[in-house]
Amino acid sequence: MKLSKNLAAGFAFASLLASGIAVSASAPAQAAPVTSVEVVQLAAAKKTIALTFDDGPSKYTPQVLDILKRNNVKATFCMLGNNVGSYAATARRVVREGHRLCNHSRSHPNFTKLSNSAARNQITWTQNKIYSVTKVKPKVFRFPYGASNSRVRTVVRDQNLRILGWTVDTRDWSRPGTSTITSRAVKGARNGGVILMHDGGGNRSQTVASLNATIKQLKAKGYTFVLA
Ligand SMILES: [Zn+2]
Numbered sequence: 001m002k003l004s005k006n007l008a009a010g011f012a013f014a015s016l017l018a019s020g021i022a023v024s025a026s027a028p029a030q031a032a033p034v035t036s037v038e039v040v041q042l043a044a045a046k047k048t049i050a051l052t053f054d055d056g057p058s059k060y061t062p063q064v065l066d067i068l069k070r071n072n073v074k075a076t077f078c079m080l081g082n083n084v085g086s087y088a089a090t091a092r093r094v095v096r097e098g099h100r101l102c103n104h105s106r107s108h109p110n111f112t113k114l115s116n117s118a119a120r121n122q123i124t125w126t127q128n129k130i131y132s133v134t135k136v137k138p139k140v141f142r143f144p145y146g147a148s149n150s151r152v153r154t155v156v157r158d159q160n161l162r163i164l165g166w167t168v169d170t171r172d173w174s175r176p177g178t179s180t181i182t183s184r185a186v187k188g189a190r191n192g193g194v195i196l197m198h199d200g201g202g203n204r205s206q207t208v209a210s211l212n213a214t215i216k217q218l219k220a221k222g223y224t225f226v227l228a
Pocket of ligand 1: 144
């Protein structure tokens with residue numbers, strides 16, 4: 001019965017973490033010898049990762065959605081305003097299936113080269129377009145190319161948007177091969193990480209072909225998927 005008792009203790013601590021109560025991760029080690037079961041449960045409670053897809057929606061987005069659905073995974077989609085009208089049904093499906101929308105500008109410019117008003121127009125045009133199609137207003141924004149400075153970050157924040165970065169760049173857009181995309185995502189994963197992939201902007205067949213293995217391997221490593 002020792003095992004089941006330890007299991008119960010592990011679950012109890014995991015649920016403490018999940019409920020947001022501040023608990024020092026080292027506390028159990030000081031209170032009592034840490035069993036292997038407890039270590040597994042602690043790790044499971046903390047290992048979260050977010051999948052993000054940029055530059056869509058596109059004709060590849062439904063395939064991405066199918067794979068996410070099959071694996072019961074939710075992700076964040078950083079959409080270009082100019083693509084939303086042409087793929088309105090797909091944009092609505094993203095929302096319907098529980099994923100998060102993110103504003104990725106209207107036409108993917110380098111924001112550091114834009115005036116404040118041009119930057120603001122890129123953001124608000126896309127907010128309005130996404131809202132008119134999906135009835136959802138994104139609360140997060142990702143800079144094209146990740147290119148920003150303090151001036152344009154202020155423009156974004158003045159629109160009440162949170163800036164979303166990433167911790168793992170799969171460089172899937174360069175079409176390095178499906179197994180390379182998966183291994184970059186899995187090897188780069190860490191707790192609280194954000195993985196960057198692309199469902200639009202070009203031929204994304206490798207991204208689609210790699211996604212199931214990426215999810216399976218991240219799950220096998222104990223990650224749970226969260227919205228970025
Ligand atoms: Zn992009």
